[in-house]
Amino acid sequence: MPKTLVTANGTLIQIGRELGKGGEGSVFEVPARAEQVAKLYHRQPDAKKQAKLSFMASTVDQQLLSYVAWPQETLHSARGGPVVGFLMPKVMGRDPVHMVYSPAHRRQERPKAAWNFLLFVARNTAAAFSALHSHGHVLGDVNQGNVLVGSDSKVVLIDSDSFQVNAQGIVHLCEVGVSHFTPPELQGLSSFDGLTRTANHDNFGLALLIFHLLFGGRHPYSGVPLRSGVGDTLESDIKAHRYAYARDSQSRGIGPPPRSIPLSIVPVAMETMFHHAFTENGAAGSRPTSEQWVTALDAVRGRLKPCGASSMHLYPDHLATCPWCALEQQDAIYFIDLGVTYTKTTSGFVLAQA
Ligand SMILES: Nc1ncnc2c1ncn2[C@@H]1O[C@H](COP(=O)(O)OP(=O)(O)O)[C@@H](O)[C@H]1O
Ligand SMILES: [Mg+2]
Structure with missing residues (x-):
C-alpha cells in the first residue's frame, strides 16, 4: 500500500x-x-x-x-x-558544489568548464545567499553538501529546514555546523546549541565557498607552516586567522602551498575582500556581504580575456600574462585543452557548439 x-x-x-x-x-x-x-x-x-x-x-x-x-x-x-x-x-541534475570545485572531479565530470564557469557558480552562490539574507534568514550550517550546482551554473540550496529562520521576530535556530566551515569567532565552541547565527557568520562560509571555487578547491587556511604550532589542525588555524594567502601571511606563521593558484588572479579589490572575510576585521563583524560578492564577481566576469595557447585559459584582464600557462610550466594543470572553443558574447564567454 x-x-x-x-x-x-x-x-x-x-x-x-x-x-x-x-x-x-x-x-x-x-x-x-x-x-x-x-x-x-x-x-x-x-x-x-x-x-x-x-x-x-x-x-x-x-x-x-x-x-x-x-x-x-x-x-x-x-x-x-x-x-x-x-x-x-525537486532538485535534479545538480551536484554538490565540492564536485565542481574539486579539480579532479571537474576535469572528469565537466571537462569543458573553464574558469569562467567557476566564476559564474561563485557569483550564483553569492546570489543564493543574498536571497536568503534579504529575507532575514541565515543558512547557518554552510557546507560543501548543501549547495547544489548544475551545468547551467545555477545554484540551489538544499536542507532549508535546517536554516535559521526569522519568523517575524521568533528566531528558529540552526544548531549544527561543519568545523572547517565555521568562522574563527565560533571555533572551539562545545556546541551550537542556543547560538543565534548572523549573516556575517554565513559570509565566512560564503567567502570560503567562493575561494574553493576560484582557487582550485584549496582551503584558505591550509598552507605551509612557518613555525611550530601552525598547521596542526584546520580548526586551530582558522581560529588564529592563519589565512595562508594573506599579504601578511608570514607574520601569521603560514605561507601559500606550492603550485597553488596565486591570489593575484583576482583584482586587488577582490583580494581585499578575501582578506576581510578571513581575518580579524571580518570576525569583528565586517565581512563582505553576499550582495558585494555578486557585484564584485560580476565585474570580474565582465573582464575576462582568452589566452593564445588554449581556449580553456580564460583570465582577468588586469593580468599581463596567462596564469594558467604559468601554472602549467610548474606542471599544475587546472584546465585540459580538449580543442573546444570559447567565444566572447555580450553575456561573456560561451562554449562554441561543435
Ligand atoms: N529538493 C530536493 N530534491 C531532490 N533531492 C533532495 C532534495 N532535498 C534533499 N534531497 C536529497 O535528500 C538528501 C537528504 O536531504 P537533507 O535535506 O540534506 O536531509 P537531512 O537534513 O535529514 O540531513 C540529500 O542529500 C539529497 O540527496
Ligand atoms: Mg537538515
Whole structure:
C-alpha cells in the first residue's frame, strides 16, 4: 500500500520512492507532482519545528524558490494533525558544489568548464545567499553538501529546514555546523546549541565557498607552516586567522602551498575582500556581504580575456600574462585543452557548439 499524506489544506499526497536519505529525514518522489518531492522526518518533529515549517511554507515566494528548495506545503498524517514533513521543489541534475570545485572531479565530470564557469557558480552562490539574507534568514550550517550546482551554473540550496529562520521576530535556530566551515569567532565552541547565527557568520562560509571555487578547491587556511604550532589542525588555524594567502601571511606563521593558484588572479579589490572575510576585521563583524560578492564577481566576469595557447585559459584582464600557462610550466594543470572553443558574447564567454 503506498503511503498517503495530506497537505495543510486537505489535498491527498501519495508518497513514491525514496530519492535520498539524510540525518533528519528522507526525501521521496511524489508521483502526481513531477516538480516536487516530499521530505519526511525519521522522528516526529516537536512543536517548535512544526511551527518553523508552517511559517516557512506560508512565506514561500518566487525569489526564495529561484535559489532555495524552500518548503511549499506542510504534510500531515491526517488533516489537522501534526506536521510530519513537507513538499518542496525537486532538485535534479545538480551536484554538490565540492564536485565542481574539486579539480579532479571537474576535469572528469565537466571537462569543458573553464574558469569562467567557476566564476559564474561563485557569483550564483553569492546570489543564493543574498536571497536568503534579504529575507532575514541565515543558512547557518554552510557546507560543501548543501549547495547544489548544475551545468547551467545555477545554484540551489538544499536542507532549508535546517536554516535559521526569522519568523517575524521568533528566531528558529540552526544548531549544527561543519568545523572547517565555521568562522574563527565560533571555533572551539562545545556546541551550537542556543547560538543565534548572523549573516556575517554565513559570509565566512560564503567567502570560503567562493575561494574553493576560484582557487582550485584549496582551503584558505591550509598552507605551509612557518613555525611550530601552525598547521596542526584546520580548526586551530582558522581560529588564529592563519589565512595562508594573506599579504601578511608570514607574520601569521603560514605561507601559500606550492603550485597553488596565486591570489593575484583576482583584482586587488577582490583580494581585499578575501582578506576581510578571513581575518580579524571580518570576525569583528565586517565581512563582505553576499550582495558585494555578486557585484564584485560580476565585474570580474565582465573582464575576462582568452589566452593564445588554449581556449580553456580564460583570465582577468588586469593580468599581463596567462596564469594558467604559468601554472602549467610548474606542471599544475587546472584546465585540459580538449580543442573546444570559447567565444566572447555580450553575456561573456560561451562554449562554441561543435
Ligand atoms: N529538493 C530536493 N530534491 C531532490 N533531492 C533532495 C532534495 N532535498 C534533499 N534531497 C536529497 O535528500 C538528501 C537528504 O536531504 P537533507 O535535506 O540534506 O536531509 P537531512 O537534513 O535529514 O540531513 C540529500 O542529500 C539529497 O540527496
Ligand atoms: Mg537538515
